[in-house]
Each structure stands twice: as C-alpha cells, then as structure tokens.
Amino acid sequence: MTLSDPTPDGRFGDFGGRFVPETLVPACQELEEAFIEAWADPAFRAELDGLLVNYAGRPSPVTECPALSDELGLRLLLKREDLNHTGSHKINNVLGQALLARRMGRNRLLAETGAGQHGVATATAAALLGMECRIYMGEVDVRRQELNVFRMHLLGAEVLTAMSGSRTLKDAINEAMRDWVATVESSYYCLGSVMGPHPYPLMVRRFQEVIGTEARRQCQELIGGVPDVVCASVGGGSNAIGLFSGFADSDAELVGVEPAGGAAVGRGVPGVVHGSASYLMQDEFGQVLEAESISAGLDYPGVGPEHSYLAATGRARYESVADDEVVEAFQLLSRTEGIIPALEPAHALAWVSRERVALAGRTVLLNLSGRGDKDVGQMMEILS
Amino acid sequence: MTGTGTVESALRTRLDGGGRCLVPYVTGGLGGDWTSTIQAVAAAGADVIEVGIPFSDPVMDGPTIQAANDRALGTGATPPGILDSLRGLDVGVPLVVMTYYNIAYRMGLERFASTLADSGVSGCILPDLPLEETGPWAEAADACGVETILLAAPTTPDARLPLICERSRGFVYGVGVLGVTGVRSELASSACTIAGRLKAVTGRPVLVGVGVGTPEQAVEVSGRSDGVVVGSAVVQRMLDGAGPDGVAALVSGFREALDSEFQTAASHQGRISS
Ligand SMILES: Cc1ncc(COP(=O)(O)O)c(C=O)c1O
Numbered sequence: 001m002t003l004s005d006p007t008p009d010g011r012f013g014d015f016g017g018r019f020v021p022e023t024l025v026p027a028c029q030e031l032e033e034a035f036i037e038a039w040a041d042p043a044f045r046a047e048l049d050g051l052l053v054n055y056a057g058r059p060s061p062v063t064e065c066p067a068l069s070d071e072l073g074l075r076l077l078l079k080r081e082d083l084n085h086t087g088s089h090k091i092n093n094v095l096g097q098a099l100l101a102r103r104m105g106r107n108r109l110l111a112e113t114g115a116g117q118h119g120v121a122t123a124t125a126a127a128l129l130g131m132e133c134r135i136y137m138g139e140v141d142v143r144r145q146e147l148n149v150f151r152m153h154l155l156g157a158e159v160l161t162a163m164s165g166s167r168t169l170k171d172a173i174n175e176a177m178r179d180w181v182a183t184v185e186s187s188y189y190c191l192g193s194v195m196g197p198h199p200y201p202l203m204v205r206r207f208q209e210v211i212g213t214e215a216r217r218q219c220q221e222l223i224g225g226v227p228d229v230v231c232a233s234v235g236g237g238s239n240a241i242g243l244f245s246g247f248a249d250s251d252a253e254l255v256g257v258e259p260a261g262g263a264a265v266g267r268g269v270p271g272v273v274h275g276s277a278s279y280l281m282q283d284e285f286g287q288v289l290e291a292e293s294i295s296a297g298l299d300y301p302g303v304g305p306e307h308s309y310l311a312a313t314g315r316a317r318y319e320s321v322a323d324d325e326v327v328e329a330f331q332l333l334s335r336t337e338g339i340i341p342a343l344e345p346a347h348a349l350a351w352v353s354r355e356r357v358a359l360a361g362r363t364v365l366l367n368l369s370g371r372g373d374k375d376v377g378q379m380m381e382i383l384s
Numbered sequence: 385m386t387g388t389g390t391v392e393s394a395l396r397t398r399l400d401g402g403g404r405c406l407v408p409y410v411t412g413g414l415g416g417d418w419t420s421t422i423q424a425v426a427a428a429g430a431d432v433i434e435v436g437i438p439f440s441d442p443v444m445d446g447p448t449i450q451a452a453n454d455r456a457l458g459t460g461a462t463p464p465g466i467l468d469s470l471r472g473l474d475v476g477v478p479l480v481v482m483t484y485y486n487i488a489y490r491m492g493l494e495r496f497a498s499t500l501a502d503s504g505v506s507g508c509i510l511p512d513l514p515l516e517e518t519g520p521w522a523e524a525a526d527a528c529g530v531e532t533i534l535l536a537a538p539t540t541p542d543a544r545l546p547l548i549c550e551r552s553r554g555f556v557y558g559v560g561v562l563g564v565t566g567v568r569s570e571l572a573s574s575a576c577t578i579a580g581r582l583k584a585v586t587g588r589p590v591l592v593g594v595g596v597g598t599p600e601q602a603v604e605v606s607g608r609s610d611g612v613v614v615g616s617a618v619v620q621r622m623l624d625g626a627g628p629d630g631v632a633a634l635v636s637g638f639r640e641a642l643d644s645e646f647q648t649a650a651s652h653q654g655r656i657s658s
Contacts (some may be wrong), residue, residue: 017517021444023537023559025514046445164450177443182563184539272486273441285462287440305421
C-alpha cells in the first residue's frame with residue numbers, strides 16, 4: 001500500500017469526512033462495515049478479479065508512443081484504460097461496488113454520471129448481475145453525450161435528466177443524493193469517483209488501485225523502473241488516484257490535470273459539498289460555482305478529498321489546461337498514434353504537450369482513462 | 385444538559401399551556417417582502433420561525449425549496465445580507481436559521497455563530513452536519529449561545545437516538561419521511577413513528593418536519609410529537625406571490641387546527657406537558 005489510509009472518521013488530513021443528512025448516516029456506516037468485510041474476504045476478491053479479467057479485459061496494456069514521443073521530445077507511455085470493456089476505467093470501480101451491493105442484499109443501483117461513462121459502466125454491471133438501475137445525468141450532458149444515453153437505455157437502465165443548477169455533473173449528484181435519501185433502504189448508491197462521504201473516497205480508490213498496481217509492474221518490465229512523471233486528468237479524481245497509488249512511494253512526480261473551468265485544486269478553497277470537505281470552487285459566501293468545461297466528465301467544481309490532501313502535502317501537483325488545448329491534444333493523439341482519446345484524458349495529454357520543453361527527455365506515464373467514441377459527435381461540431 | 389435556551393423556552397411556554405408548537409419555515413431573501421412575511425407569520429401564531437439561508441446545492445430539499453433558493457440567489461440574496469435584515473427586526477418570537485454546512489464553513493464557524501447571535505438568531509439547523517461531524521460547529525455555537533438543533537431520521541437506529549437528543553439544543557427535529565422536503569398528499573406513517581421513538585428517549589421538545597404540509601397532517605403527527613415544522617407548504621405560498629398576508633393566512637390555518645385539537649382538549653383534561 002503506497003497511499004495512506006484515512007482516519008477512522010474518513011479524514012485525509014483536513015479533508016474528507018461524512019457530511020450527509022442523518023437519513024444517510026446509517027447507510028454509510030453499514031457500507032463501511034460491508035466494504036471492510038468484503039475486501040478482507042478472499043472469495044469476494046477472487047470473484048472481482050475474475051470479472052476484471054474475464055469480463056472487463058484486464059490487465060490493460062501500457063503502450064509506447066514512438067511517433068508522438070518523437071514529436072514531443074520525450075518518452076510517452078499510455079496506460080490503456082480505454083481498452084477496458086465499456087471504454088473507460090469506470091468499470092473497475094463499478095464491478096467492485098455492484099458485487100458489494102449484491103452482497104449487501106441491494107437490488108437497485110443508483111448513480112450519477114457526467115460523461116456517461118460511469119453511467120454506462122453502472123448500467124452494464126446492473127445488466128450483468130440482474131439488478132435495477134437508475135442513472136441521473138444533467139441536461140447539458142444528456143445532449144453532449146447522447147450516445148452514452150442511448151447505450152444506457154440499451155442496457156436496460158432508466159436515465160433521469162437533472163434540470164437544476166448548471167445541469168451538469170454537480171446537479172446529477174444532487175439529484176442522485178435526493179433519490180438516495182428517499183430510497184436508502186432498497187437502493188445502493190454507486191458513486192463514480194473518489195468523492196462523497198466516507199467510505200466512498202477510500203473504497204473507490206481501492207477498486208481503482210488495480211490501475212496503479214498493474215502499471216508499476218508494467219513499467220518495471222518496459223523501462224526497468226518508474227517513470228519520471230505520472231499524470232492523469234482529474235474530475236473527481238478516480239483514474240488519477242488509481243494510477244498514483246502505484247507510484248506514491250516512488251520518486252515519480254505525480255501530476256493531476258484539471259480543466260481550467262473546473263479547477264477545484266487550482267482555483268478552489270476548502271469547502272464542504274456532496275459529503276466531504278475538499279477544495280471547492282465557490283464564491284465568497286460559500287455558494288458552489290458552476291464549472292465550465294468542454295469535457296462532461298471533468299465539468300465539476302469539486303474534487304475528491306484525497307487529492308486535496310496530496311496537493312496540500314505537496315506529494316502531487318495539480319495543473320490546468322484550457323478547452324482549446326484539449327481539442328488540439330485530442331487530434332494530436334488520434335493523428336500520431338491512431339488512438340482517439342476521450343476528452344478527459346486529452347486534458348492530461350494537453351498538459352504534457354504544453355510542457356514538452358520542461359519535460360524534454362523524460363519518461364511520462366499518462367493514464368488514458370477512456371476512449372473517444374462518446375466524444376466524436378461533439379468534436380465533429382467543434383471542428384466543423 | 386445546559387440551561388434552557390430561548391428556543392426551548394418559547395416552545396415550553398406553548399407546551400405548558402397544553403398546546404402544540406408551530407414552526408413555519410420562510411426562505412430568507414425570497415421576494416422584497418420576506419421580512420414582512422416573517423413578522424406576519426409571527427403574528428399568525430408561530431412559536432419559533434425557521435429562516436432558510438439559500439444554498440446552491442441543497443441535497444435535503446425537494447423542488448419547492450430548491451426553486452425558492454434559486455429565485456432568492458438569482459436576485460442577489462447572500463448570507464450576510466439576510467442576517468443583516470434580521471438584525472433589529474422586531475418579531476416577538478425566536479428565530480432559527482436553517483442552511484447547509486458550507487455556508488457556515490466558508491464564513492468561519494466562530495464568525496458564523498457570532499453573526500447569528502448578533503443578528504438576534506437563537507438557533508441553527510444544518511441538515512448536512514450529522515452528529516459525528518457536529519463537534520466544531522456545536523462548540524462555536526454554544527460559545528455564542530446559539531442553540532444547535534439536530535435531526536433524527538426514520539433510518540436512525542435506536543441506539544443512536546439518545547446521542548442525538550443529548551447533543552441537540554432547542555428541540556429535536558424528527559424527519560417525518562424517508563425523503564427530502566416537500567408536501568405529500570398524506571402523512572407518512574414514519575412521521576408518528578419517529579415522534580414516538582424520540583419522545584420515548586428525550587425530555588427535549590420533539591418537533592416533526594419534512595412531509596408535514598397541511599393542518600390535518602400537523603394535527604395528526606402532533607398526537608405523538610410536541611408540534612411541527614412546516615416548510616414547503618409555506619414556501620410554496622411565498623413562491624405563488626401570496627405576500628405576507630397570504631402566507632400568514634396559511635399559518636393561521638395551522639395554528640387554529642392545532643389549538644382546536646390540543647389547547648381545548650388539554651384544558652379539559654388538565655394536561656400539562658413536562
Ligand atoms: C474517460 C474518463 N476519464 C476521466 C473521468 C473523470 O473522472 P475521474 O476524475 O474520477 O477519473 C471520466 C468521468 O466521466 C471519464 O469518463
């Protein structure tokens with residue numbers, strides 16, 4: 001284990017905790033106990049590992065990028081979470097939580113989604129395990145990720161449109177939490193990132209640590225050590241924390257990349273929303289600001305508490321990139337390597353590309369957290 | 385237990401007379417006449433008034449209070465602005481603020497508590513701050529004499545109820561339904577259940593709110609509780625543009641229904657609440 005665990009009350013330093021209505025406290029306590037017990041149970045772990053291998057297609061490879069590396073003047077490695085079943089890293093977490101839900105006797109999965117990747121993964125797990133599934137998605141995201149809405153419908157999930165606030169991920173979480181408050185006795189809330197009340201930030205990290213564990217071994221085989229820089233895009237921060245977990249005890253520099261319009265660490269101050277204390281984009285009075293990003297998956301004003309902790313301790317640093325740099329990076333990887341990335345990991349690549357001079361000659365491992373199929377419609381409009 | 389605060393004293397006065405308590409909720413900063421609405425609601429027979437400070441992401445609230453929040457925020461309502469308006473407002477009954485934790489956290493807990501006290505606010509309800517997380521806030525509030533009212537939910541296990549009651553000041557807020565705020569056509573059976581469970585473990589006043597939207601529902605649950613908090617029904621009237629008099633008329637309806645059921649019955653039976 002390379003990242004430190006939170007305190008029993010769910011704190012990573014000053015961040016984290018369990019700030020939820022009383023109605024949900026017993027459910028969080030029950031979940032914490034169930035997760036600890038399941039994680040320690042070899043049978044649970046074996047079933048999850050089996051699904052990750054035989055259903056999701058793990059391990060995902062690490063791919064060298066000779067042409068792009070040449071162009072950028074550095075050595076770029078991609079951790080290929082885009083090759084997972086359903087097209088992103090989200091499936092790692094969802095399979096774990098769905099098995100846990102079944103173990104807890106819950107037959108209804110409830111989730112929020114931004115880009116729709118977590119929604120699709122949750123709908124997939126529900127179909128696989130024969131569970132009911134309801135997904136909340138902001139109206140703006142329903143429009144810009146309509147392909148994923150259709151996929152969720154095909155998979156048998158019900159998709160509800162969140163019409164409040166900015167009508168993006170933040171509001172989808174609000175609606176999912178309201179549903180959870182009303183249905184807590186029958187529903188399992190399958191949160192999609194390392195955020196929310198304790199134990200979610202820890203539990204989701206555990207389910208995503210597989211990314212870092214594999215990557216550490218793969219880097220050892222490929223380059224005989226650890227990369228100089230390990231980077232990933234950060235929305236709530238699950239793909240980033242998953243990859244970071246494999247390198248936190250190494251000399252590798254850890255870099256999280258946020259969208260300029262949703263830079264919780266970069267532009268936020270400590271606050272409390274959606275169950276935990278963390279950096280948060282908010283006004284002087286504590287009203288949460290609406291994020292504004294080209295990428296539905298990163299369009300969120302908060303960030304998981306452990307990232308706030310890693311930023312505060314200096315173990316990781318957080319940079320941001322603008323939408324136009326992301327559009328460039330999206331095309332760059334497609335053209336040079338034949339890999340169309342999702343807009344979320346294109347943020348990490350945009351940072352690498354911008355910092356190519358500072359990164360010259362170094363080895364950079366980037367989490368390619370998802371594939372771009374869902375984004376081609378949006379990109380067609382942007383590029384036309 | 386510390387000495388009885390302003391909120392609890394006001395509620396006890398009503399209970400000692402054999403009646404049941406009525407705590408209407410008014411969204412702060414909603415419309416130009418919301419402070420007049422508070423005064424009218426007090427005159428209509430409220431024992432305590434809950435003033436909502438709007439928050440951008442109210443996860444315990446349904447469509448009505450969300451819409452009220454959005455409208456108030458859209459017209460520039462801010463926490464200091466609302467508290468400023470309350471300062472020196474002559475209401476005649478205690479005020480408690482209801483908002484979400486980030487509003488207090490952002491201002492700083494000590495500063496928020498002292499600003500409440502300066503503004504003449506006696507108590508505070510933070511629905512996303514459960515017992516385990518309440519320590520730092522409750523300490524700051526205690527230091528300023530602000531009563532921190534905690535919530536107990538239908539899902540709260542028996543063993544946890546006395547802990548919540550012990551830390552709660554003013555009254556204990558029993559959440560009447562499994563769900564967020566909003567008017568329902570019928571009173572959920574969970575409303576009477578939570579009232580009964582709380583009354584069995586505490587001497588503090590027990591009020592039930594969330595899902596209490598009509599005078600009939602208020603009377604029904606007050607058979608088990610010490611009274612009710614009425615939120616969405618009141619706020620809907622405000623949203624509909626009823627104005628201070630229109631909102632007061634609604635509150636009078638609740639007052640009269642509670643009084644005709646309990647005050648008279650109590651004087652007949654000579655019932656004195658502890
Ligand atoms: C491909 C992909 N990467 C990243 C993210 C951002 O989430 P997180 O920061 O939790 O990895 C999303 C979210 O939708 C996503 O779909």
